[in-house]
Amino acid sequence: MTTLPALPDMILEPLVRSALLEDLGTNGDITTRTVIPAGTHYRARIVARQSGIASGMQLARIAFSLVDPTLKITVIRDDGSEFAAGDELAIIEGDAASILSGERVALNFAGRLCGIATMTAAFVAQTAGTDTRITCTRKTTPGLRMVEKQAVLHGGGFSHRFSLSDAILIKDNHIAAAGGIRPVLQSVKAHASHMMRVEIEVDHLDQLQQVLDEGGADVVLLDNMSTEMLQKAVAMNAGRLVLEASGNMRLERIAEVAATGVNYISSGALTHSATTIDLGLDF
Structure with missing residues (x-):
């Protein structure tokens, strides 16, 4: 697949911010605050459980960055690229609580949009x-x-x-x-x-x-x-x-x-x- 120029982050940030506010509610991630000791650092990976076409990785990156700008996010499979089951799509390093607080919104966007890109690719293949x-x-x-x-x-x-x-x-x-x-x-x-x-x-x-x-x-x-x-x-x-x-x-x-x-x-x-x-x- 051809990699397209990304949309400016500033266009997508309001959409991601709205999703984070919906998920964090009025009191934030109380589970993480309760059980994760302050200062705990981890390295997390977004991993594909099945093959497909990447999309939504930019939004996933924005989600983690909005939760905590100090997180280091490395996107491995850019939007528009193919991936196989078991492939790492992105790596997030930093505060464990921040990673966990942004996890669901990031995965919701990425999983949904990867699904659309993957289905589209299947249709396109039939026009060869x-x-x-x-x-x-x-x-x-x-x-x-x-x-x-x-x-x-x-x-x-x-x-x-x-x-x-x-x-x-x-x-x-x-x-x-x-x-x-x-x-x-x-x-x-x-x-x-x-x-x-x-x-x-x-x-x-x-x-x-x-x-x-x-x-x-x-x-x-x-x-x-x-x-x-x-x-x-x-x-x-x-x-x-x-x-x-x-x-x-x-x-x-x-x-x-x-x-x-x-x-x-x-x-x-x-x-x-x-x-x-x-x-x-x-x-």
Whole structure:
């Protein structure tokens, strides 16, 4: 996997700080304060219990640093890199109480985001030999969209729009409320900024033909179509617009969908159904 430039720590710190405040509550880590003698120093390791793609290691480092800036944190597997079961992902050295107080937040972020990156990498692997890209959606955990989408990038995928303000995406309910495909596209051509990309969702080939005839869109989202329908859509489009296949995009189906020639395959499962990777903190 290609290692991406990290986001500035200052962007991520509020998110990590909020998680630490949630975990430390109103009285801090009372267990650690009660049983660990002051001044106890240890060397701890974040160890993978299973293989995967690293993500969230930057957040884990920030979590430990916010608890105790004197801790020495060495990240061994940067975000975007592969690891095997038993590999050390990071080493934390310093005050034992501080390490224990930051442990859960660090592992929660890292395990969750490693899971997203790993699932994304599995999807990307199924597109080998094609030009199709895997992309996520806005089906993210509230408050965690930035880091979950970053995890998709760490897994070799791409990001769809980040928020409602990024691009115009005309869905089926917009079409129904506005009175049809032609009215919504005519409205876009009349009012949308020339700097704004426009995507429109269709679920039938006759709707795709309307979009091609009317103009005004840059991307067409082919929603819940069979593989045969996707092949016909690619042929109808003849390279004019960017095509995105979405809906029911399971891992076992990705290869055949990519083979149709669509430009993108989007899947909400990358962020809403990824299994957390098992990571442990060993003293």
